Amino acid sequence: MLELHDITAGYGSGAPVVRNATLALAPGESVGLLGPSGCGKSTLARVAALLHRPDSGTVTLDGEPVRGWRYRASRSRRTAFGVVFQQPRLSADPRLRLTDLIAEPLRATGRRHEIAPRLTELAASVGLTPDLLNRRPHEVSDGQLQRACLARALVLRPRWLICDEMTAMLDASTTAALVAAVEDYRTATGAGLLAVGHDQVLLDRWCDRTVRWASLTAAGAGK
Amino acid sequence: MRISLALVGVTALAVLLVPPLVRLDQQAVDLGAKLLSPSWSHPFGTDDLGRDLLLRCVYGLRVSLLVGVAAALAATVIGTAVGATAGALGGWADRALMRVVDTVSSVPHLLLGIFIVAVFRPGVWPVVVSVALTHWLSTARIVRAEVLSLRSRPYIDAAVSGGASRWRVAVRHLLPGVLPQAALAAVLMVPHAMWHESALSFLGLGLPTHMASLGNLIQSARGSLLAGQWWPTLFPGLFIIVPTLAIAGLAGAWRERINPRRRSELML
Amino acid sequence: MTDPTPVLSVRGLSVRFLMPGGRRVAAVTDAYFDVAAGECLALIGESGCGKSVLASALLGLLPANAQGAGEARLGDLDLLAADERTMARTVRGRLIGLIPQSPAAHLTPVRTVRSQLEEAVKALTDIRGRAALRSAAEAAADRAAFPVGHLDRHPHELSGGLAQRAATALALVGDAPLLLADEPTTGLDRDLVDHTVDELRRHVDTGRCALLMITHDLAAAERIADRVAVMYAGQIVELTDATAFFGTSGPRHPYSRGLLQALPDRAFAPIPGMPPELGDLPEGCAFAPRCERATAACTALPQSADGIVCHHPHVPEDLRA
Numbered sequence: 001m002l003e004l005h006d007i008t009a010g011y012g013s014g015a016p017v018v019r020n021a022t023l024a025l026a027p028g029e030s031v032g033l034l035g036p037s038g039c040g041k042s043t044l045a046r047v048a049a050l051l052h053r054p055d056s057g058t059v060t061l062d063g064e065p066v067r068g069w070r071y072r073a074s075r076s077r078r079t080a081f082g083v084v085f086q087q088p089r090l091s092a093d094p095r096l097r098l099t100d101l102i103a104e105p106l107r108a109t110g111r112r113h114e115i116a117p118r119l120t121e122l123a124a125s126v127g128l129t130p131d132l133l134n135r136r137p138h139e140v141s142d143g144q145l146q147r148a149c150l151a152r153a154l155v156l157r158p159r160w161l162i163c164d165e166m167t168a169m170l171d172a173s174t175t176a177a178l179v180a181a182v183e184d185y186r187t188a189t190g191a192g193l194l195a196v197g198h199d200q201v202l203l204d205r206w207c208d209r210t211v212r213w214a215s216l217t218a219a220g221a222g223k
Numbered sequence: 224m225r226i227s228l229a230l231v232g233v234t235a236l237a238v239l240l241v242p243p244l245v246r247l248d249q250q251a252v253d254l255g256a257k258l259l260s261p262s263w264s265h266p267f268g269t270d271d272l273g274r275d276l277l278l279r280c281v282y283g284l285r286v287s288l289l290v291g292v293a294a295a296l297a298a299t300v301i302g303t304a305v306g307a308t309a310g311a312l313g314g315w316a317d318r319a320l321m322r323v324v325d326t327v328s329s330v331p332h333l334l335l336g337i338f339i340v341a342v343f344r345p346g347v348w349p350v351v352v353s354v355a356l357t358h359w360l361s362t363a364r365i366v367r368a369e370v371l372s373l374r375s376r377p378y379i380d381a382a383v384s385g386g387a388s389r390w391r392v393a394v395r396h397l398l399p400g401v402l403p404q405a406a407l408a409a410v411l412m413v414p415h416a417m418w419h420e421s422a423l424s425f426l427g428l429g430l431p432t433h434m435a436s437l438g439n440l441i442q443s444a445r446g447s448l449l450a451g452q453w454w455p456t457l458f459p460g461l462f463i464i465v466p467t468l469a470i471a472g473l474a475g476a477w478r479e480r481i482n483p484r485r486r487s488e489l490m491l
Numbered sequence: 492m493t494d495p496t497p498v499l500s501v502r503g504l505s506v507r508f509l510m511p512g513g514r515r516v517a518a519v520t521d522a523y524f525d526v527a528a529g530e531c532l533a534l535i536g537e538s539g540c541g542k543s544v545l546a547s548a549l550l551g552l553l554p555a556n557a558q559g560a561g562e563a564r565l566g567d568l569d570l571l572a573a574d575e576r577t578m579a580r581t582v583r584g585r586l587i588g589l590i591p592q593s594p595a596a597h598l599t600p601v602r603t604v605r606s607q608l609e610e611a612v613k614a615l616t617d618i619r620g621r622a623a624l625r626s627a628a629e630a631a632a633d634r635a636a637f638p639v640g641h642l643d644r645h646p647h648e649l650s651g652g653l654a655q656r657a658a659t660a661l662a663l664v665g666d667a668p669l670l671l672a673d674e675p676t677t678g679l680d681r682d683l684v685d686h687t688v689d690e691l692r693r694h695v696d697t698g699r700c701a702l703l704m705i706t707h708d709l710a711a712a713e714r715i716a717d718r719v720a721v722m723y724a725g726q727i728v729e730l731t732d733a734t735a736f737f738g739t740s741g742p743r744h745p746y747s748r749g750l751l752q753a754l755p756d757r758a759f760a761p762i763p764g765m766p767p768e769l770g771d772l773p774e775g776c777a778f779a780p781r782c783e784r785a786t787a788a789c790t791a792l793p794q795s796a797d798g799i800v801c802h803h804p805h806v807p808e809d810l811r812a
Contacts, residue, residue, distance in 0.1 A: 036680045037651065051380050071389045079386040091377040093396055104395075105385030127765065141539040144765065152381065169677065171537040171707040172753035177761035198680040201710075205755040 001027055002048065002160060002192060007057035009040075009047050016055055017043050021217050023194075025160075030186065030193035032203030035213025042086075042164050045196045049081040049162040075109065082153030082191075086165035088145035092137040098148045099133045105156050122151040126181045143174035150178055154185055161186070164196045179206050227472035234288075234466040237281050261454055268454035270443065276455060280462045283435040287463070290350055290436070291417035297355035298416070299409035302362025307401060309363070310370025311393045321367070324360050332357035336419065337428055345431045350423055354416045362408045369401045410474040414467030421463055437463045497525035498668045498701040499549075503561035504571070506541075506548050510556070516770040518544040520725045521561070523795070528668065531695050531702040533716035533733070535709060535750070537766055541725035542705045546673050549703075550587060551578035565669060584615050584665045588700075590672040590691070594658035598646040604657045605642040608632060608664065615665040635660035636690055652683045656690070663694065670694065672704040676711045684708065688715040709754060713737045721747045724777035725769055730798040743804040746778045776802065 002025040010016030017040035025031050035041040046052035047059065053069035060066065061077065068074070085091040092101055102122060103115045123133060126147040137145050146166065153161065161182060167175035183206075186193060197203050203210045261268045267276035309320040327335070336353040343349035373379065374397065382392050417437075423429035424438025432439055437459045444455030501524050508516040518541045526532045534542050548559050549570050563570040565586055573582065583589070591597040599607055608628035612618055618627045629639050637656040646654060655675065662670060672691060676684040688704075688711050695702045706712055712719060716733040721744060729736075729744040736742050742751060749762035764781040767773055773780055779789035784803040793802045 036682075046380065049380075049384055051383060070383050075386045078384055081384055083381060083384045085377040085380070087377065091381055093378045093382075093400075095399055104382065104387070108382070108385055108387040108391055129765070141537075141766075143538060149381070152385065156385065169538075172709055172750055173537065173762045175761075176753040176755075176759050179759070180761060199755075200681065202755040205759055 001025070001060070001062055002194075003058075003060040004044065004048055005058045005060070007044060007047055007054045007059070009043050009052060009054040009057075011043075018047070018054070019217060020057075023048075023211065023216055025192050025194060027159075028186070028190045028192050029209075030195065030207040032207035032210035033194060033196045033213065033216070034200055034203055034210050035196075035198065037198055039213050041196045041213055045083075045162050045164045045194060048194055049083045049160075050078055051083070079105065079109065079156045080158055081160045081162055082156070082158035083162045084146070084150050084153045084164065084166045086168050088142050088149050088169070089137065091149050092145055094137050097134055097136055098128065098140065098145075101137075101148055102133075102151045102155055105152060109156065118155055122154060125154075125184060126151045127177055143170050146170060146174070146178065147181075150181060157189060159189075159191050161191055161193045162196075163193065165198070166195070167202070168197065168199075175202070227469040227476070230465060230469035231473055234284065234469070237284065260452070267458040268452075270440075270447075270455050276440075276458055279435045279440055280437070280458050283437040283440050283459060284462050284466065286347075286430065286434055286436040287417045287420055287438070288413075288466075290347060290354070290420045290430075291413045294351045294354035294358065294416040294420070295409050295412035297351065298358040298412055299362050299405055301355065302359035302408070303366050303401070303405045305359065306363035306366030306368075307370055307393065307398060310367040310374065311389070311397055313374075317367075320363075324363050327357075328360045333419070333422060336423060337426070340423060340428050345429070347430060347434075350420055350429050353423065354419045358412055358416060358419070362405060362412070365408055366401050366405055369404050370397050373397055373400045407474060407478055410477065411471065414470045417463065417467050497527045498565065499526045499703065500564040501525070501549075501562070502564070504545065504548060504563055505560045506544050506553065507558045507560075508554075508556055509558065510770065514770055517725050517772060518557070518769055519548065522727050524720055524727065524730055526669070526701040526703050528701050529695060529698040530717045531692065531704060531715050532718050532720060533712035534703065534705045534720045534722060534727075535707060535712050536722035537750075538707060539769075540722045540766065541769065542722050543673065544725075545722075546671060546703075546705055549671065550583060550589065551575060584611070584667065586665075586667050586669060588662035588665055588667040588670045590659055590662045590670060590675050592674040592677055594654040595646060595651075597658050597661075598654065600646050603643050603645055604632070604637070604649070604660075607657075608642070608660060611661050611664040631660045631664045632657075634663050634694075651679055652686060655679070655683075655687050659690065659694075666699070668700055670700050670702045672702065672706075674706055674708075675704065676706065676708050681710075684711050685714060687711075691715060709751065721750070724767055724772055726777065726800060728778065728800045741805070743799050743806070744778075744801050745782045745784050745803070745805070748805065749781075776800075 004021065004023045007018055007021045008016045009018040021044055023031070023033070023044070033041050033044070043052060047054045050066060050069050050073040058065055061080070066073065066077070096104065099119060102119060106112060106115050106118065119133070123130070128144065128147050128151065132140055132144055146169070150166070163182065167178055170178070182193065185191065193207065195203060195207055200210065267280060270276055270279065305320055305324070309317040336357045339353040339356055340349045379392060379396060382396055387395070420429060420436065421438030421441065424436050425442045427442060429438055430436045432443065440459035441456055444459065448456045501522055504519060504522040505517070506519040508518055510516055522545060524532060534545070536542050544553070547553050549563055551570065551573060553559060559571045561571060565582070568577070568582070568586070570582065598604070605628055608631055609624045612624055612627045612631065616627065618624060629642065632639055632642055635656045637653065637660050641649065641653060646657070649657060670691070675691070676687055679687060691702060691704070692715050694700060704712070704715060713733065719731060719733050719736045720727045721729040721742070723746045729742055729747045731742065736747070742748050746762070752758040753761055762781055767777055767780070775790040776782070776785070776793050779785040782789070786803065788802045793800050
């Protein structure tokens with residue numbers, strides 16, 4: 001269970017970009033969050049993934065309130081979330097080969113021995129061929145790089161996936177392939193999903209239910 | 224660009240090869256040949272003690288370059304450490320460190336440099352320390368700005384979400400990203416450090432006067448300049464100006480290449 | 492289209508990149524198409540299929556290591572043969588108006604929309620004098636439905652939709668016979684996409700210009716295009732009427748069909764595999780390794796017939812069966 005209650009969040013001293021937003025996801029549930037660009041939905045996604053501390057409000061993970069974000073969140077909590085962002089170019093360290101990009105979370109958590117089998121498995125499930133794995137980000141296309149970013153998000157077997165406009169830059173076929181890879185993973189593991197986007201047709205097709213950004217904040221404000 | 228490259232090449236060859244190959248004593252005093260104007264046997268003339276100026280200039284350049292490179296490296300290490308720490312930690316650590324940077328930069332750095340050399344006995348290392356301690360500020364600012372911009376990239380978010388510690392993010396993702404900028408800053412600083420060394424020596428506060436640094440050469444030539452002997456000033460002067468401009472030119476060309484990132488990337 | 496004199500006529504356009512080590516990358520291979528005034532041709536395909544290179548070739552903006560071949564006639568001018576001076580002075584802005592991918596990056600951040608429009612008017616037309624420039628800039632803004640009240644704003648003060656309109660207004664200033672829109676809807680919300688393409692359509696419908704729109708957004712293409720050119724691995728594999736393409740009979744090339752079936756409101760099924768590297772194309776049909784209809788015949792290069800480059804195109808009988 002992932003519950004975001006009455007979240008207000010922003011950056012620095014300016015006006016908050018998220019005001020009183022409330023959203024709950026049942027275990028294994030997939031929820032599409034639909035909103036126009038610039039509305040603050042990405043910020044809410046970062047709050048949910050424990051990457052951005054909200055100014056106020058509570059996040060509850062499996063009944064336990066979250067007290068720390070980013071480095072202050074325990075490693076097991078942080079890695080319970082896999083995140084994929086909109087722009088693969090900005091989401092990939094330009095110096096890392098795709099293999100290292102995907103394996104980085106395993107190295108960071110001291111699970112090197114899992115690298116080889118995990119890579120083989122994940123490359124197949126996101127549709128990356130071995131020759132691509134040896135390349136650096138600038139040597140592959142956006143679509144190929146986003147496949148690697150999805151593999152990285154899945155490598156620690158998260159219980160929750162947060163996909164923030166994961167397919168906004170991609171063509172129809174790559175979009176369908178990445179969504180299929182996410183759904184295969186969820187079928188196998190029962191992980192929950194928060195898919196943030198602005199394409200209602202896509203979210204309706206992909207997720208169990210789609211909520212509109214406006215309704216989310218109105219519900220919070222009404223309480 | 225080509226000219227700069229050629230000049231830097233000639234400079235490097237001269238300072239590396241001349242001393243071991245040309246077995247002449249740069250300190251050889253010959254009072255009978257003092258203050259000779261340029262000729263075939265002494266292309267740059269001789270100084271007031273009859274020492275060959277060409278040889279003195281090459282040795283001077285060697286000392287000045289050594290001081291410049293050492294000081295630039297030290298300043299870059301300090302600046303990168305401070306800038307990266309401030310940028311990566313943020314919050315009060317950032318504010319405190321940047322306040323230190325602002326405070327140090329509010330003192331004219333030649334003045335600060337003079338103060339630092341004055342504390343030590345004259346020698347190479349006090350000059351290096353003095354130049355390094357007054358020149359790390361801009362590097363710290365550049366590196367901090369770069370770290371701040373990298374820190375907000377989604378790939379850092381992805382690393383945090385992947386369980387990376389603060390230290391790992393700093394060392395594996397932030398530092399490698401700022402190293403090209405820091406290296407560029409270091410190269411750009413070499414000419415600056417050389418000028419600074421010369422200024423200190425010219426003021427008589429830098430290297431011991433017997434060492435043929437370019438600043439010392441110009442300093443000791445002051446008297447003869449008033450007497451109409453131009454060569455002891457002109458040639459060491461050119462030896463500062465030309466190589467430092469060449470290094471700065473190369474660094475500028477390099478900056479052009481790394482800054483508009485991959486602008487010539489194939490548009491596929 | 493039956494228009495006898497197309498605005499742009501592309502004949503056998505190819506672009507090769509010479510890579511270090513003597514490798515050659517075939518970014519565009521043997522493209523043929525026409526666009527007439529009052530018509531919109533959508534060039535669709537995945538990112539990296541060569542469609543942006545094709546646009547750069549038309550604008551004379553290929554990098555130094557690229558070689559163009561073939562012909563692209565715009566009026567009497569061959570865009571591939573023209574020198575940079577001609578391209579800069581008479582083509583870009585005057586004969587081809589460019590509507591860019593990210594308007595925010597296309598506009599100068601430190602100047603108001605008005606001053607940028609006035610500068611464009613001054614550079615591209617004979618209009619002179621402060622009052623005349625001002626009214627011409629306002630007229631240009633009006634044509635792109637950019638509210639005149641917002642003219643004195645800087646680009647960062649504009650919403651995504653208004654920035655796109657400002658960029659469109661700039662592209663329209665020169666009254667160019669050809670508009671070239673390069674992924675004009677990337678990253679925009681669906682409502683804004685619809686709005687943007689509807690406005691582009693309005694300009695085409697004035698009959699004064701032809702529109703070549705490069706996009707990977709099939710929904711946007713469906714909304715705006717008269718005809719569709721599908722590009723795969725540097726080659727236009729299908730060139731056909733938009734109504735047939737998006738309608739019940741559907742596209743005929745297996746790749747186009749796969750692309751449409753990947754849409755979330757259709758089968759939402761990806762085409763297996765990934766596009767080939769342009770520097771390492773397979774022998775014969777480039778799509779064959781991913782194609783369910785591929786046979787032994789596909790190891791030979793298919794010839795273009797009836798706008799389709801395929802050995803086994805779908806024919807209407809298939810659909811009845």
